[in-house]
Structures are given as structure tokens and as C-alpha cells.
Amino acid sequence: MELKVNGQLQRLPEHASDPAMPLLWALRDGLDLTGTKFGCGVAACGACTVQVDGEARRSCVTPLSSVVGRTITTIEGLGPDHVLQQAWVAHQVPQCGYCQSGMLMAAAALLRKNRQPSDAEIDAAITNLCRCGTYPRVRAAIHAAAAQLAGAKA
The missing domain is CATH 3.10.20.30 (Beta-grasp domain)
Known part of the structure; x- marks a missing residue:
């Protein structure tokens, strides 16, 4: 196969x-x-x-x-130079890091469809669980990546 x-x-x-x-x-x-x-x-x-x-x-x-x-x-x-990977580092999203690859993939799919998601749209699309509770950082990193993709400074 x-x-x-x-x-x-x-x-x-x-x-x-x-x-x-x-x-x-x-x-x-x-x-x-x-x-x-x-x-x-x-x-x-x-x-x-x-x-x-x-x-x-x-x-x-x-x-x-x-x-x-x-x-x-x-x-x-996705690659280490992807705008989301950079935002994840800048906003210190991962703690233990175990859930992060799945979150990044879900976030990338969200930004492919919606270049300027609201907090509510992020929460609806990113249903991944994080035991470390970094959800506010996840939202901030997604907003920063969206702003960078739009050509604005985050």
C-alpha cells in the first residue's frame, strides 16, 4: 500500500x-x-x-x-520554519510538549481555512487536550501567526 x-x-x-x-x-x-x-x-x-x-x-x-x-x-x-512553529516558541506555548504536534496540525488546518479566527473560532477548532493548560498561550500564538500571515506585526 x-x-x-x-x-x-x-x-x-x-x-x-x-x-x-x-x-x-x-x-x-x-x-x-x-x-x-x-x-x-x-x-x-x-x-x-x-x-x-x-x-x-x-x-x-x-x-x-x-x-x-x-x-x-x-x-x-509542517516544518520547523512554519509561522505557527515560530509563534509557538515566541509565546512559550509548550510545557511538557506531548500534545503540541497535534495542536500545531489542528491550528495549521484552522489558519488554512480562516486567516483571522476569533477566540471562539479557535476554541471551536482546537479541541485538543493539554494537561499543562496552555490554552491562553495557544490562542495568543494562533493570533500572532494569523497576524504574521496577514503581513502585520504580531
Whole structure:
């Protein structure tokens, strides 16, 4: 089975090619893309969030069969120079950092659709759980990234 991941066609090894396998395990165990984290396994926490065709998706409950022929982006594909990564650092968002790759992927999907989200729109789109409670910093970083994307100083 082949998947388009981070802009490249990737062939999954046989042990990670079951169509019913969650995308999370194919990424982590089949392609060694370990930035996407396992949190709960039931799509509640968001640590496993990736993008499928630009939409935030919880990979722990997404079967491989549903993503064949689609474009998958993981945190590794977002890149360290992405405006959100820079805003995350500037606003000191991560504490433990475990949930951050999923939050960044959800935030990137939000900004792709809505370049100037309100706090309420951020809260509705970013349903990822953070045990450290950095939600105010997440909002501030998303607003800063949105401002930078709009060409204003944040």
C-alpha cells in the first residue's frame, strides 16, 4: 500500500499495510514518523492529529483504507520554519510538549481555512487536550501567526 505523506509517495511495509489499521500506527511504526503522538486511542485528546487533504484528522481512529489516494501531512511535514512553529516558541506555548504536534496540525488546518479566527473560532477548532493548560498561550500564538500571515506585526 502507498500513501502520499508530506509531499512524497511512501510505500508502507507489509506489517503496516492492513486497510483497517489506524493511520497513526502506519505513520509511527511503518514510516517511522514519530512526531504524531498516541494519546488516548479514541479521538478524544488530539495528540494524534494530522492533516488529510488539509483537514485536521485524528489519526488514531482513521483507517488506512480511508486515506489511500489522499494527501497526508504530519508535524514533520509542517516544518520547523512554519509561522505557527515560530509563534509557538515566541509565546512559550509548550510545557511538557506531548500534545503540541497535534495542536500545531489542528491550528495549521484552522489558519488554512480562516486567516483571522476569533477566540471562539479557535476554541471551536482546537479541541485538543493539554494537561499543562496552555490554552491562553495557544490562542495568543494562533493570533500572532494569523497576524504574521496577514503581513502585520504580531
